[in-house]
Amino acid sequence: MNPQAPVHAADDHWLTVMRLRFRAWRGTRPFWAGLFTLLGGVPIIYFPFADIRLANVTLAIATTSGSVSLILGVLLITIGIALWFQQGIRVFAGVAAILLALVSIPKSNLGGFFIGFLTAMIGGCLALAWSPGVPVEEEPEEDAAADAAPVDAFQGIPGPRGTETPYVTEKTFHADGGRNSAG
Incomplete structure (x- = not known):
């Protein structure tokens, strides 16, 4: 595949274009952290207000903590x-999501029966772990012959002066024949 080729042609289907735009948008922000945190609030809100019907029997899980569950889930x-x-609030949001998930255990039916608790904890941890990427700058291509260093046929013979590196590392120490350019 040619690296200079366009990513998508102008005649692509609109769904493909939207998917690629969404992928680009998603890659610049903590998308999965937000999704898990958002999904963690849903069971925390739902279970205290839900009625489960089994045949003619209604099972209500409602407790006095319904308003606290509503506040925690909405937050x-x-x-x-x-x-x-x-994206700038990711650290605050991550810590807040973890704390709200922990508070939901005693206050909201075990954090939405641990479903909301676990997803909110995962979302908070992902928010803390996410960091914005640094765009890679393309270096201009130079003549390959000008960059090529002289190569000796024998491994033990150092190259001519001026080809050694200005500092010595584990790899360049052997490549320079053990010489330091400062000395």
Whole structure:
């Protein structure tokens, strides 16, 4: 494949173009951290207000902590959305998501029966671990013959003066024949 070829042609299907745009957008922000944090808030909100029906029997899990569950879940959903659009708050959002997930264990039916707790913890940890990437700058291509250093046929003979490196490392020590350019 030719590296100078365009990534996608102008006649690509609109779904392909949208998928590629979404992929580029997703790669510049802590997307998965926001998604896991957002999904962690849903079971924390849902379970205290849910009614489960088994035949004619209604099983209600509602407790007095319904308002606390609602607040914790809404905060986790808000933090998840904020991670998508404000990458600068990732450390604060990660710590807040972890703390809210921990608070949800005693206050919200074991953190949404550990489903919301685990997903919010994973989201908070991903937010703390994410760091923005540094774009790679392309170096201009120079003449390969000008960059080529003289090569000796014998391994033990050092090259001419001026070809050794200005500092000695483990690899360059042997490549320079043991000489240091400063000495």
